[in-house]
Amino acid sequence: MLTVTPIPAFNDNYIWLLQRPETQRAVVVDPGQSEPVMTYLKKHGLTLEAILITHHHHDHIGGVEKLLAEGKVPVYGPNNSAIPHIDTPLTEGDKISILDETFAVLEVPGHTLDHIAYISHGSSKPLLFCGDSLFSCGCGRLFEGSAEQMYASLQKYTLLTEDTVIYPTHEYTLANVDFALAVEPDNQHLHTYQVKCQQLRDNGQATLPTTLKEQLAINPFLRSDKDSIKNNVSKHFQLSLNRPVDVFRHTRLWKDQF
Ligand code: ZN
Numbered sequence: 004m005l006t007v008t009p010i011p012a013f014n015d016n017y018i019w020l021l022q023r024p025e026t027q028r029a030v031v032v033d034p035g036q037s038e039p040v041m042t043y044l045k046k047h048g049l050t051l052e053a054i055l056i057t058h059h060h061h062d063h064i065g066g067v068e069k070l071l072a073e074g075k076v077p078v079y080g081p082n083n084s085a086i087p088h089i090d091t092p093l094t095e096g097d098k099i100s101i102l103d104e105t106f107a108v109l110e111v112p113g114h115t116l117d118h119i120a121y122i123s124h125g126s127s128k129p130l131l132f133c134g135d136s137l138f139s140c141g142c143g144r145l146f147e148g149s150a151e152q153m154y155a156s157l158q159k160y161t162l163l164t165e166d167t168v169i170y171p172t173h174e175y176t177l178a179n180v181d182f183a184l185a186v187e188p189d190n191q192h193l194h195t196y197q198v199k200c201q202q203l204r205d206n207g208q209a210t211l212p213t214t215l216k217e218q219l220a221i222n223p224f225l226r227s228d229k230d231s232i233k234n235n236v237s238k239h240f241q242l243s244l245n246r247p248v249d250v251f252r253h254t255r256l257w258k259d260q261f
């Protein structure tokens with residue numbers, strides 16, 4: 004079992020650091036900045052063993068070069084030649100060994116076309132590193148892909164086991180909950196979750212990780228098939244939406260304007 008720690012970066016990014024307990028071996032996901040990672044490694048006497056990248060945005064790759072200057076390690080990432088330093092380009096179904104744990108690759112286009120996610124298949128609960136595809140109570144903006152692509156990507160997550168622990172890259176939770184409550188004001192899970200997350204933020208703590216079980220109960224972008232969402236989104240746009248993918252597209256549109 005790996006331990007996973009958030010290293011805050013920029014305003015609201017988390018660089019997730021994976022560590023094999025009882026060892027000094029560590030791996031980071033999406034190091035947008037090098038300084039906070041270097042500081043953490045030094046403070047805890049850890050050795051960086053690999054870097055995982057989910058997509059090409061600067062706040063996810065900006066620290067790679069400086070980290071490599073400290074010592075060469077393998078860099079895994081999407082099959083996108085525009086990202087420098089990736090020496091193992093990955094596509095759907097590829098498996099890699101990270102800290103003696105096997106991770107499988109999911110292609111999850113939508114936020115960007117090159118976006119991938121990493122899911123561990125170890126002895127413990129599955130760990131999902133989903134970058135900017137899924138946030139707690141939200142999903143990534145559609146910068147490059149279509150609503151259909153993003154919907155299909157998120158559907159892949161809903162097929163994972165409910166105990167999957169999810170590690171998104173941004174602390175957007177409270178703002179996302181505000182929106183989710185506009186979409187689904189009668190969802191009691193959301194009200195409870197809002198109180199819990201507000202307390203965490205008041206104490207300076209991350210609201211992440213989350214679990215698939217939790218997200219299935221609160222995340223409007225994973226609930227496009229629910230009548231409550233379908234009816235409220237239809238009402239908002241004065242349309243009669245039926246297909247979940249159309250509900251999803253309009254939920255995303257609503258969030259962009261929220
Ligand atoms: Zn991004």
Ligand code: FE
Nearest residue numbers: 060062135172
């Ligand atoms: Fe980002």
